[in-house]
Amino acid sequence: MFITILLFFAVCLVFLYDYKRKRSDRWKKLSEFPGDTPLPLFGNGLQLGFDADESSHKQLTLWEKHGKQTFRFSVGSEDWVLLTDPDDIGVYSLIKYKSSLMGIESNKLLNPDDPYLEASEKVIRIITYNFFSYWRNIDFLFSLTPQYTEMMETIKTIKQTSSEIIETRREILTKIIKKTQSNNKNVDIDLEKIIENKLNNVGCLLDKLLLSKSADGKPTPDDVINEELSLLCFTGHYTTTMTISHTLYCLAKYPKIQDRVFEEQQSIFNENLQKKPTNNELNQMKYLEAVIKESIRVIPTVTKIGRQLKNDLTLKDGRVVPAGISVIIFYEAAFKNPKVFPEPEKYIPERFLNPMHAYAFVPFSAGRRNCIGFRFAWVAMKATLSNILRRYEVLPGEPGTEPQFVGRIITESKNGLRVKLKKRIL
Ligand code: HEM
Numbered sequence: 258m259f260i261t262i263l264l265f266f267a268v269c270l271v272f273l274y275d276y277k278r279k280r281s282d283r284w285k286k287l288s289e290f291p292g293d294t295p296l297p298l299f300g301n302g303l304q305l306g307f308d309a310d311e312s313s314h315k316q317l318t319l320w321e322k323h324g325k326q327t328f329r330f331s332v333g334s335e336d337w338v339l340l341t342d343p344d345d346i347g348v349y350s351l352i353k354y355k356s357s358l359m360g361i362e363s364n365k366l367l368n369p370d371d372p373y374l375e376a377s378e379k380v381i382r383i384i385t386y387n388f389f390s391y392w393r394n395i396d397f398l399f400s401l402t403p404q405y406t407e408m409m410e411t412i413k414t415i416k417q418t419s420s421e422i423i424e425t426r427r428e429i430l431t432k433i434i435k436k437t438q439s440n441n442k443n444v445d446i447d448l449e450k451i452i453e454n455k456l457n458n459v460g461c462l463l464d465k466l467l468l469s470k471s472a473d474g475k476p477t478p479d480d481v482i483n484e485e486l487s488l489l490c491f492t493g494h495y496t497t498t499m500t501i502s503h504t505l506y507c508l509a510k511y512p513k514i515q516d517r518v519f520e521e522q523q524s525i526f527n528e529n530l531q532k533k534p535t536n537n538e539l540n541q542m543k544y545l546e547a548v549i550k551e552s553i554r555v556i557p558t559v560t561k562i563g564r565q566l567k568n569d570l571t572l573k574d575g576r577v578v579p580a581g582i583s584v585i586i587f588y589e590a591a592f593k594n595p596k597v598f599p600e601p602e603k604y605i606p607e608r609f610l611n612p613m614h615a616y617a618f619v620p621f622s623a624g625r626r627n628c629i630g631f632r633f634a635w636v637a638m639k640a641t642l643s644n645i646l647r648r649y650e651v652l653p654g655e656p657g658t659e660p661q662f663v664g665r666i667i668t669e670s671k672n673g674l675r676v677k678l679k680k681r682i683l
C-alpha cells in the first residue's frame with residue numbers, strides 16, 4: 258500500500274513538473290522551433306531508440322520530418338536546439354564564455370593493434386554511449402558500471418603514451434637548448450631570444466608547453482602538460498585519420514574525380530611525383546581541398562558539437578534560444594541542407610570551388626572555441642593524401658565490404674573501411 262501511495266505521488270510530481278515546464282517562459286521560446294511534444298520524464302528520448310549507433314540516423318529522420326530546418330529535441334528534462342541552417346550556425350559562433358605538433362617521430366598508425374589507438378577508439382565508443390544514455394550521464398551511476406572501469410583503464414593508456422612523448426621530446430629540446438647555448442657562449446646577446454628564434458624554426462607546439470610557466474613563474478607541472486597533450490593527441494589523430502580514410506573511400510567510389518585529383522598533382526609536381534610537398538605546393542592543391550571538403554560533407558567527421566547556453570541566444574530571424582538550453586550544430590543535417598547544397602546526396606567536389614555562405618560549411622566549428630588544430634589538420638590531410646594519391650590508384654574494396662557508417666561522435670564504419678591500392682607506374 259505504502260509503495261502504491263509513493264508511486265502515485267512520484268507520478269503526480271512528474272506530471273506537475275511537466276505541466277509547469279510546458280507553461281514556462283523558456284518553453285514558450287522553445288516552441289517557436291519545430292519539434293514533437295516531449296513526454297513527461299522521457300522527453301523525446303524514446304524516439305532515439307536504445308541503439309546508440311542508430312540515434313544519429315533517427316535524429317536525421319526527425320530533421321526531415323520537421324522540414325529540414327533548425328529544430329528542437331528534448332532528452333529527459335534536457336532541451337536541445339539542433340542548428341542546421343547557416344544563419345543559425347553563424348549566430349552560434351558568437352556565443353561568449355567566461356605544424357609539427359609533438360616534434361618526435363612516431364609511427365603508431367603502422368600498428369593497428371597499438372594500445373594507444375585501441376584506447377582512443379574505446380574512449381570514443383564509451384563517450385558516445387554515455388552521450389545518448391540519460392542515466393549514464395549521472396556521474397555517480399556511471400561510476401558503478403564496468404564501462405567506467407574500462408574508461409579509466411583506457412585513459413591510463415592515453416596518459417602513459419603522452420608521458421612517453423613528453424620525455425622523448427624533453428630530451429631533444431634539452432639537446433637543442435644546450436647546443437644553442439654552447440654555439441653562442443661568447444656572444445653578448447639575449448640567449449633566451451636566440452633559443453626562441455631557434456625553436457621558431459625547429460621547434461613544435463610541445464616545446465612551448467615544456468618551456469611555459471604558470472602564473473607564479475614556476476615551470477608548468479608535467480601533469481598539466483600531460484593533460485594538454487593527451488587532449489591534442491586524442492582530438493587530433495582520430496579526426497584527421499578518419500577524414501583521410503573517408504576521402505580515400507570516396508575517391509575509390511568516384512574514379513573520374515580521382516583522375517582529376519591526380520591531374521592536379523601532376524600539374525603541381527610535373528615529373529617529380531615522388532617528392533615531399535612544400536607548403537606552397539599544398540596551397541596549390543585546390544581541387545584536392547574541395548574533394549576533402551566534399552568527403553567531410555557526405556561523411557561528416559564530427560557529427561555534432563554543442564554548448565549549454567548561459568544567456569539567451571537570439572537568432573537572425575528573431576527567435577530566441579533560451580538560457581539553459583543546449584544548442585547543437587547538427588553537422589549531419591546541416592551538410593545535407595538542400596538550400597545550401599543542391600542535390601545533397603551527390604558527391605560533387607566542384608561545389609566547394611564556388612563561394613558560399615560563410616557558415617554553410619564549418620566542420621571545425623566557428624567562433625572563439627573552434628578547433629585549435631584546423632590549420633595543422635589541413636596540412637596533415639592534404640600532405641598525406643597527396644603522398645598516397647601520387648603513388649597509388651585507390652580502388653573499391655571487395656564486393657560485400659561496403660562500409661556501414663554510423664554517427665558516433667565521429668562518423669565511423671561499423672565493419673571497417675576497405676579500399677585497394679594499385680601502385681602507379683611513375
Ligand atoms: C579533420 C580534422 C578535425 C576536425 C573535423 C575537427 C573538428 C573539431 C570540432 C568540431 C571541434 C569542436 C569545437 C567547438 O566545440 O566549437 C574541435 C575542437 C578541438 N580540436 Fe579539432 N578537429 C580536427 C582536427 C584537430 C587536430 C589535428 C587537433 C590538434 C592537433 C585538434 C584539436 C582540437 C582541440 C584541442 C579542440 C578543443 C578546443 C576547445 O574546446 O577549446 N583538432 N575540433
